[in-house]
Amino acid sequence: MFRFVMKRLLMLIPVLIGVSLIVFTLMQLTPGDPAQIMLGPQASQEDIENMREQMGLNEPIYVQYFKFLFGIVTLDFGRSIQDGQAVITKIFEHLPATLKLTFAAMVVAIAIGVPVGIISATRQYSFFDHTSTIGALVGFSMPNYWLSLMLIIIFAVNLNWLPVSGYGGMVFLILPAIALGTQTAAVIMRMTRSSMLEVLRSDYIRTARAKGLTERAVIYVHALKNALIPIITVVGLQVGVLLEGAILTEAVFSWPGIGRFMVDAIRAKDFPVVQGSVLFIAFLFVMVNLLVDVLYAYIDPRIKAQYK
Amino acid sequence: MKEVLIEVKDLSVQYTSEGKEIKAVNNISFQVNKGETLGIVGETGAGKTTTALAIMRLIQTPPGKIRNGSVQFDGKDLLQEKESVLRKVRGNKISMIFQDPMTSLNPVYTVGDQIAEVIWLHEKVSKTEARKKAGSILELVGIPAERGSEYPHEFSGGMKQRVGIAIALACNPQLLIADEPTTALDVTIQAQVLRLMTNLKEKLNTSMILITHDLGVVSEVCDKVAIMYAGEIVEYGTLEEIFRNPSHPYTQGLFNSIPNMNKKVRRLTPIVGLMPDPTEIPSGCSFHPRCPKAMKECKSMKPGNIQLNGEHKVSCHLFDETVVRGRVETNEPSTP
Ligand SMILES: Nc1ncnc2c1ncn2[C@@H]1O[C@H](COP(=O)(O)OP(=O)(O)O)[C@@H](O)[C@H]1O
Ligand code: SF4
Ligand SMILES: [Mg+2]
Numbered sequence: 001m002f003r004f005v006m007k008r009l010l011m012l013i014p015v016l017i018g019v020s021l022i023v024f025t026l027m028q029l030t031p032g033d034p035a036q037i038m039l040g041p042q043a044s045q046e047d048i049e050n051m052r053e054q055m056g057l058n059e060p061i062y063v064q065y066f067k068f069l070f071g072i073v074t075l076d077f078g079r080s081i082q083d084g085q086a087v088i089t090k091i092f093e094h095l096p097a098t099l100k101l102t103f104a105a106m107v108v109a110i111a112i113g114v115p116v117g118i119i120s121a122t123r124q125y126s127f128f129d130h131t132s133t134i135g136a137l138v139g140f141s142m143p144n145y146w147l148s149l150m151l152i153i154i155f156a157v158n159l160n161w162l163p164v165s166g167y168g169g170m171v172f173l174i175l176p177a178i179a180l181g182t183q184t185a186a187v188i189m190r191m192t193r194s195s196m197l198e199v200l201r202s203d204y205i206r207t208a209r210a211k212g213l214t215e216r217a218v219i220y221v222h223a224l225k226n227a228l229i230p231i232i233t234v235v236g237l238q239v240g241v242l243l244e245g246a247i248l249t250e251a252v253f254s255w256p257g258i259g260r261f262m263v264d265a266i267r268a269k270d271f272p273v274v275q276g277s278v279l280f281i282a283f284l285f286v287m288v289n290l291l292v293d294v295l296y297a298y299i300d301p302r303i304k305a306q307y308k
Numbered sequence: 309m310k311e312v313l314i315e316v317k318d319l320s321v322q323y324t325s326e327g328k329e330i331k332a333v334n335n336i337s338f339q340v341n342k343g344e345t346l347g348i349v350g351e352t353g354a355g356k357t358t359t360a361l362a363i364m365r366l367i368q369t370p371p372g373k374i375r376n377g378s379v380q381f382d383g384k385d386l387l388q389e390k391e392s393v394l395r396k397v398r399g400n401k402i403s404m405i406f407q408d409p410m411t412s413l414n415p416v417y418t419v420g421d422q423i424a425e426v427i428w429l430h431e432k433v434s435k436t437e438a439r440k441k442a443g444s445i446l447e448l449v450g451i452p453a454e455r456g457s458e459y460p461h462e463f464s465g466g467m468k469q470r471v472g473i474a475i476a477l478a479c480n481p482q483l484l485i486a487d488e489p490t491t492a493l494d495v496t497i498q499a500q501v502l503r504l505m506t507n508l509k510e511k512l513n514t515s516m517i518l519i520t521h522d523l524g525v526v527s528e529v530c531d532k533v534a535i536m537y538a539g540e541i542v543e544y545g546t547l548e549e550i551f552r553n554p555s556h557p558y559t560q561g562l563f564n565s566i567p568n569m570n571k572k573v574r575r576l577t578p579i580v581g582l583m584p585d586p587t588e589i590p591s592g593c594s595f596h597p598r599c600p601k602a603m604k605e606c607k608s609m610k611p612g613n614i615q616l617n618g619e620h621k622v623s624c625h626l627f628d629e630t631v632v633r634g635r636v637e638t639n640e641p642s643t644p
Binding site for chain 2: 302
């Protein structure tokens with residue numbers, strides 16, 4: 001298993017280099033001179049020129065890139081143009097809130113999606129199955145921000161059960177987690193259903209029934225473990241969707257996470273902050289997918305065997 | 309008179325697929341005596357697997373449904389009992405070996421655990437004890453006990469089928485249903501697996517239903533033979549009766565389509581045509597479109613089950629005196 005993880009970690013290097021190249025290129029293509037922005041509109045041409053020299057903006061582009069790459073490896077994403085603080089410090093400041101929200105949303109999504117998907121599959125075409133299919137369709141098509149607003153209006157403003165927005169204990173987490181997790185719940189539910197349906201048709205499930213096992217054991221012991229692989233894949237990919245969705249959700253609920261922090265940085269054309277945050281989120285996403293691969297090997301001995 | 313172990317009566321099973329009714333098994337009856345082996349022979353699609361699954365009430369509903377019939381076993385009608393009663397029969401008193409060993413084992417559990425599960429389930433022993441017993445059963449089917457900790461993908465097809473046999477025999481069942489247990493295996497391994505199965509069956513004094521389309525296998529293993537066509541048993545008898553005197557034109561066709569070392573036949577005579585579409589089974593005798601001896605009556609009248617000598621039964625108008633006599637009186641040729 002250790003070798004498997006090491007192998008997967010090595011495979012991450014090209015992925016991260018790719019991401020850094022994309023981020024770097026995008027920032028190069030963005031209009032506006034960082035030196036100019038940093039110094040403000042009143043700065044003289046000479047000051048700007050000095051600043052460019054100081055920031056290394058006059059060096060050949062590949063030198064800039066390698067410096068940038070070296071910075072990433074040493075977790076040095078530069079300093080914020082707005083207040084000169086190290087980007088990495090700011091990221092670590094805002095990250096916990098985002099992680100908390102993403103995690104809570106994923107818990108909501110899995111807690112709803114997996115059981116509903118299983119029941120739908122075991123009772124295909126039943127009333128429950130049809131209802132949950134419609135539910136998933138509705139859940140999937142509701143825009144994130146719209147659902148956020150609806151939840152606020154119903155549960156915070158009208159019923160007054162939960163706070164409208166803000167950051168603190170569990171009560172503040174409930175509405176944003178539901179708002180963010182609903183689409184993902186729908187996606188996980190559909191995947192669970194189809195994956196279970198396929199597994200339930202397989203020969204080894206018939207073998208399990210022929211052993212005299214209860215339907216419960218057939219479903220939860222024999223079928224579910226086999227059905228998990230595609231479900232976990234979707235969960236891994238949905239982490240990316242949630243991190244993306246967190247940007248809007250954080251804005252609506254005034255959630256002090258990295259999403260809101262990034263939106264502010266984009267408005268202020270704070271290049272190092274945007275670069276650093278995007279890279280860091282990409283890194284997180286990639287790590288989650290590594291975790292997913294490790295889980296595959298843990299669940300399915302055939303996948304594990306490939307890495308022996 | 310031998311003691312009857314299981315008696316299937318008037319069993320009918322249908323599937324619904326895309327709004328169409330598939331009559332997979334139609335009103336079949338047979339019995340298996342204690343210690344005996346019944347061979348069910350027929351082409352793909354004849355309804356053999358469906359029959360086997362119906363006995364254990366494992367037909368998936370939907371799409372399948374047992375329409376009619378009874379399965380008398382141990383003084384009970386298995387088709388009427390509660391699920392909980394059936395669960396105590398499955399894997400314990402009646403167990404099944406499946407056709408495709410490559411897909412019939414759960415890929416995410418070790419083979420040892422998959423054998424131990426059925427022991428633990430039915431024999432009220434601890435899990436450790438069940439594992440130990442699973443090990444000795446693995447040895448019994450010719451696999452070292454240590455390999456119990458391996459997963460199905462680490463075994464070859466023949467080995468997997470041995471595991472399948474181990475699971476089926478773990479609880480010493482009274483009836484073993486083997487559904488084409490060697491069809492998916494290499495020819496070289498088929499004989500080995502078959503021998504293993506029959507040896508163990510003798511040793512444990514288990515009755516067996518062996519489903520196959522290989523008459524050679526039948527001649528080696530079976531005591532009784534049922535020939536199945538389009539969801540019906542068209543001929544039934546002891547091994548000797550069927551092999552000495554195959555009577556139904558379909559059975560004769562089956563025999564003619566196997567190469568015979570003793571007779572110098574230049575060419576095999578396969579049965580012409582295909583199995584009928586199970587959504588539209590032909591009227592009268594369902595074999596009539598392919599039957600070389602079909603008569604006018606065969607199209608419109610369903611043949612009854614006609615008793616020949618001993619246990620030999622056949623459903624064909626050729627053996628029905630009233631039909632044949634009627635034909636003589638009207639002077640019609642028997643083959644149009
Ligand atoms: N799950 C199913 N759904 C629909 N039709 C089925 C199903 N299983 C079997 N059948 C049909 O029932 C008929 C008998 O099948 P089966 O019992 O598998 O035959 P055999 O085992 O003799 O090859 C075939 O026509 C087959 O297509
Ligand atoms: S009943 Fe007629 S068609 Fe059917 S097998 Fe006999 S002779 Fe052939
Ligand atoms: Mg079959």
